[in-house]
Amino acid sequence: GESVGLHLPTLSVQEGDNSIINCAYSNSASDYFIWYKQESGKGPQFIIDIRSNMDKRQGQRVTVLLNKTVKHLSLQIAATQPGDSAVYFCAENTGRRALTFGSGTRLQVQP
Amino acid sequence: GAVVSQHPSRVICKSGTSVKIECRSLDFQATTMFWYRQFPKKSLMLMATSNEGSKATYEQGVEKDKFLINHASLTLSTLTVTSAHPEDSSFYICSAPTGQSGNTIYFGEGSWLTVV
Numbered sequence: 001g002e003s004v005g006l007h008l009p010t011l012s013v014q015e016g017d018n019s020i021i022n023c024a025y026s027n028s029a030s031d032y033f034i035w036y037k038q039e040s041g042k043g044p045q046f047i048i049d050i051r052s053n054m055d056k057r058q059g060q061r062v063t064v065l066l067n068k069t070v071k072h073l074s075l076q077i078a079a080t081q082p083g084d085s086a087v088y089f090c091a092e093n094t095g096r097r098a099l100t101f102g103s104g105t106r107l108q109v110q111p
Numbered sequence: 112g113a114v115v116s117q118h119p120s121r122v123i124c125k126s127g128t129s130v131k132i133e134c135r136s137l138d139f140q141a142t143t144m145f146w147y148r149q150f151p152k153k154s155l156m157l158m159a160t161s162n163e164g165s166k167a168t169y170e171q172g173v174e175k176d177k178f179l180i181n182h183a184s185l186t187l188s189t190l191t192v193t194s195a196h197p198e199d200s201s202f203y204i205c206s207a208p209t210g211q212s213g214n215t216i217y218f219g220e221g222s223w224l225t226v227v
Binding site for chain 2: 034036041042043044045046089093098099100101102103104
């Protein structure tokens, strides 16, 4: 079936480096994508979103890239900080506002 | 501050009892809310869509008689886990969309349920 998945389950980076978290999706009907950060024991926290008519969107220290040709989504975090350590989920929205989540990537930032 | 509030954040109940989890939208009205379940180190799985003024829509495989959902008002949805068993222990999270297109989706802080 169609699903949203992530390439790497765990990503370890040094503080100050840039982080890239990848996500593959296969539902071509998805028109809206969101990245969430989840800290242990807490609910997901919105990071950044992008619509299917865009291929790049920037926020504060974060950038989301969307490649519809290969159905690939990535989250780039600049100057990664210890507070960025968490599990990151990509999610897709096919229009009914209930999200389909990927399996998650744990980001570990080494001081 | 939080725009979607869940209560309780943690609850322990005995097997066979029922427990209610509340999800409230703060500062906005939500005709639709979503309930998710998350097992440790796993992703969020949609359980059901809560609709104000009508029955909830359940995902395939989710027992509607076990997970009772009531959308009592435009700011409150409740999930009641009935006749709880240890396998129901999980992290339950609600979300509510808002914004012009409904694509701004806020999540609650989640509720840890432990059934002993």
